[in-house]
Amino acid sequence: MTRTYQDLFVNNKKWVQEVTEQKPDFFNKLSAGQQPKFLWIGCSDSRVPAEKLTGALPGELFVHRNIANVVIHSDMSMLSVLDYAVNVLEVEHIIVCGHYGCGGVAVAMGNKQVGLIDNWLRYIKDVYRLHQDELNAIDDYHKKLDRLVELNIQEQVYGLTTTSIVQNAWSQGKPLEVHGMVYDLKTGLLNDLHISRTDSSVIDNVYRLEPEYV
Ligand SMILES: [Zn+2]
Numbered sequence: 001m002t003r004t005y006q007d008l009f010v011n012n013k014k015w016v017q018e019v020t021e022q023k024p025d026f027f028n029k030l031s032a033g034q035q036p037k038f039l040w041i042g043c044s045d046s047r048v049p050a051e052k053l054t055g056a057l058p059g060e061l062f063v064h065r066n067i068a069n070v071v072i073h074s075d076m077s078m079l080s081v082l083d084y085a086v087n088v089l090e091v092e093h094i095i096v097c098g099h100y101g102c103g104g105v106a107v108a109m110g111n112k113q114v115g116l117i118d119n120w121l122r123y124i125k126d127v128y129r130l131h132q133d134e135l136n137a138i139d140d141y142h143k144k145l146d147r148l149v150e151l152n153i154q155e156q157v158y159g160l161t162t163t164s165i166v167q168n169a170w171s172q173g174k175p176l177e178v179h180g181m182v183y184d185l186k187t188g189l190l191n192d193l194h195i196s197r198t199d200s201s202v203i204d205n206v207y208r209l210e211p212e213y214v
Helices: 006-024 028-030 048-056 076-088 103-109 118-131 131-136 142-162 164-171
Strands: 040-041 061-066 092-100 177-183 191-192
Touching: 006 028, 006 048, 040 048, 040 076, 048 061, 048 076, 076 092, 076 164, 092 142, 103 118, 103 142, 118 131, 118 142, 142 164, 142 177
Parallel strands: 040 061, 040 092, 092 177
Antiparallel strands: 177 191
């Protein structure tokens, strides 16, 4: 258990000991550099730890997390992570992972003011508006929330494909796939939404960018 600040250091030492017993050169090797194949964009929620639930080891996932896993085109933090992952690390897969029962998505679906975060979550209200016919037809609150969680992933995946970073990678012939999935807190299982994108054919014309260098 991790209850106190000091627990973090006690647990850290235990972890180093366990890892080093199994692989004595683990930290030496890792300190030489990283070559992750995956960029993970997920929710900040403490119950959705990217490495744990995928069995990934240190060095295997490049991670960006924010509340309700939103891809916002003016978010310099997300854009910097995306640009570095695609153009420097040359990851081959970008994953946007949401989770059922997401508190951020629930706030966006409601009408209560929570504070500053309302501005961040406003983008999820746009997702609701885009899909309001389908969502308004669902009576059960939890089913509606879970569907909005899925649609939010769908729209964030779409948003990623419209970035200049992803479009340029594709026009340069880089092998880059963008995936959407949802984590189920109740079962621990990942649900692949089968909306993986491998080229710019799915992008509506208005978002299309001509190749950067012609
Ligand atoms: Zn969440």
